[in-house]
Amino acid sequence: MTDGYGPRLSVLSEEECYRLLRSQTVGRLGVIADGYPLIFPVNYVMDRSSVLIRSRPGTKLTAADRQNVTFQVDKINSVEESGWSVLLRGQGEVVSAGPRDAIRMSAERSGLKPWVPGDDFQLVRVIPNGISGRRISPSSVNDWWWDTGAYM
Amino acid sequence: MTDGYGPRLSVLSEEECYRLLRSQTVGRLGVIADGYPLIFPVNYVMDRSSVLIRSRPGTKLTAADRQNVTFQVDKINSVEESGWSVLLRGQGEVVSAGPRDAIRMSAERSGLKPWVPGDDFQLVRVIPNGISGRRISPSSVNDWWWDTGAYM
Numbered sequence: 001m002t003d004g005y006g007p008r009l010s011v012l013s014e015e016e017c018y019r020l021l022r023s024q025t026v027g028r029l030g031v032i033a034d035g036y037p038l039i040f041p042v043n044y045v046m047d048r049s050s051v052l053i054r055s056r057p058g059t060k061l062t063a064a065d066r067q068n069v070t071f072q073v074d075k076i077n078s079v080e081e082s083g084w085s086v087l088l089r090g091q092g093e094v095v096s097a098g099p100r101d102a103i104r105m106s107a108e109r110s111g112l113k114p115w116v117p118g119d120d121f122q123l124v125r126v127i128p129n130g131i132s133g134r135r136i137s138p139s140s141v142n143d144w145w146w147d148t149g150a151y152m
Numbered sequence: 153m154t155d156g157y158g159p160r161l162s163v164l165s166e167e168e169c170y171r172l173l174r175s176q177t178v179g180r181l182g183v184i185a186d187g188y189p190l191i192f193p194v195n196y197v198m199d200r201s202s203v204l205i206r207s208r209p210g211t212k213l214t215a216a217d218r219q220n221v222t223f224q225v226d227k228i229n230s231v232e233e234s235g236w237s238v239l240l241r242g243q244g245e246v247v248s249a250g251p252r253d254a255i256r257m258s259a260e261r262s263g264l265k266p267w268v269p270g271d272d273f274q275l276v277r278v279i280p281n282g283i284s285g286r287r288i289s290p291s292s293v294n295d296w297w298w299d300t301g302a303y304m
Contacts, residue, residue: 024230025230026228026230028180028191028224028226030182030188030189030190030191031189032184032187032189035184035220036182036220036221036222036241037182037183037184037189037190037191037220037221037222038182038189038222038239038241039180039182039189039191039222039224039239040237040239041226041228041235041237068187068188068189069188069189070188070189070190070191072180072191074180074193076178076193078176078177078178083193085192085193087190087191087192089188089190
């Protein structure tokens, strides 16, 4: 499936977007703070269709709780000029202490790094409202541009 | 310099942030649209302390023009669990046709990919208001977490 800009840029299905999200361990959380769309690299695991992120208290936690956030993952080969990007839009939610312990155990089983006892971490969940993704294939030569004008 | 979370996370100087920005060719533009902090991978070049991005007309262009935007670049080694991230906050500006030709030539000399005649590109400049960056060193073992709570 192409988006009208030529065959080089293909739109990913929702299923493919989630498959790619499950394939990585580092992504980027987008939050709005002080009127800016801040971008923070984070480790994460998927919990069904939600994203689980560990965070210390701070800007990104405050700005994520019960707010519109995004979670973005990409893998780009700048030599081959190929790659993909997935953008999940959702609602951020700081997980409270009770559910946190259950989620923590589940998350550790899923590969989210363990943390030391007494660590002042918080767990942020991103509940999806929508997801989209694009892939650029290596056969797209010469003049491809990673253009996501039709992203939304 | 550390940020109080231990020696694993170091704060980058402004000079180092710009050096790292100049070292890469793919970054992520953050814009606010429909109440979400959208994140788009883009190719870019630096023009002194500004970021130059080529874009087709669309969501990201409209959302970037004369608005608060961010530009983020990182390089993360998920095996070594090391890496860095730089976040530039600034004002987006769609460059109008006149100055665009001059900037385009300059940008092409700087390595921004050329585009075909008649292409409906626009050029977006991000004029910096502030920049910050973090580095995690590989010696940070076991329990490091890419935490940017003190980012701002």
